[in-house]
Amino acid sequence: MNLHLAPHYGMCFGVRDALRATHDAARREPVTLLGQLVHNPVVDAHLRTLGVRQGSLTAVGAASTARVVITAHGASEARRRAWQQAGYAITDTTCPLVHKAHQALAMLVREGYHPVVIGQAEHVEVQGLVGDFPQASVVLEPEDVLHLPAAARLGIISQTTQPLERVLALVSEIKRQHPGSEVRLIDTVCHPTKQRQTALEQLCQTCPVIVVIGGRNSNNTRQLTEKATRLGARAYQVETAAELQPEWFQGIRDVGITAGTSTLDETVTAVMDRIRQLTQD
Ligand code: SF4
Incomplete structure (x- = not known):
């Protein structure tokens, strides 16, 4: 055979860099990870051996260490600020390509588009993307397109790990259902x-x-x-x-x-x- x-x-560079940064931080002082660094139980077990504690991004103020780690999936600005204001030092391991998706969404909103994110609504990356834009719509299936508002301009990005073909198919469906709207996609599926x-x-x-x-x-x-x-x-x-x-x-x-x-x-x-x-x- x-x-x-x-x-x-x-493993991609984003995860590798996040692991290294967490590793380095954990060697200097006790840290709490705000979520799963990556969705991999083998990696989780490895981090536990370093004494890295497990926390939650949404439980602001609940970490028992002075330093917390934001995972490669990123976080909204509002959440990042809330942890800072609660007095924590932050090691931010957000992947630069997730940062780019945040920037793309912010730009679309600034330019007057109704923000649309293609991805899983409950996924931590998507929660981070829409966290600063409560008006944003999240779509994953063609049926979800029915719930988009009738906006003159629809600005679309996607979760970085969605297959490009799904993204393009959903953009076509959005254009089909909103023929009178200006529909703009910024491709944020990562390389x-x-x-x-x-x-x-x-x-x-x-x-x-x-x-x-x-x-x-x-x-x-x-x-x-x-x-x-x-x-x-x-x-x-x-x-x-x-x-x-x-x-x-x-x-x-x-x-x-x-x-x-x-x-x-x-x-x-x-x-x-x-x-x-x-x-x-
Ligand atoms: S955005 Fe892409 S490169 Fe970055 S951590 Fe996620 S999968 Fe890896």
Whole structure:
């Protein structure tokens, strides 16, 4: 059996930098993470070994350490200020590409557009994006477009980890339902997400089975799994090597491997080693 690793997979620079900054801060003084640094239980366990405490971005003032860490997913300005005003020092690990999405949304609002965010309303990144703009609409499915207000100008950005094809399809639907409105999209899907999605398309051309490695609550990992399934592959999403089942690979010659942007390299290596073991027995 041949294992094919996607040309672009796994941890992105944004997550890597956030981990490093948290690591460095935790070595200097006790810190509380305001949410999951990334949606990956392996990373969470690693941070616990450093003594990093777990808190919540929304529970302003509840952290027991003097320093708190804002995660790579970012936060609204209002929330950031609330923590500062409560007397905490902040290590801000917001990914620069999430910052860009915040700036794009703020610019659209300044220019008089009704703000629209394509993404999951409950996701921490989206909550941060719309946190300073209570009038913003969040859409994820074509049915959500029905609830957009009849505004003369609609300014759209997206959660950084949404597949670009979903974003473009929703923008077309918005244009269709609002023919009289000026509709402007600023593409804020991040480059690493696009690269991993495109690399997966290549992988699906030769591999009937795809193993996607990453946290079950990681949006970009789930998007990879959904895309592989849409492209006709049998896709399995695992968080660790222990979840692999030998029957997934029976009679299969080519297996593709990819991983979400919050997956550690060592987890990818462990999964590949385990697949080799399972298929040699
Ligand atoms: S997935 Fe994209 S936006 Fe999120 S941390 Fe990585 S590079 Fe940044």
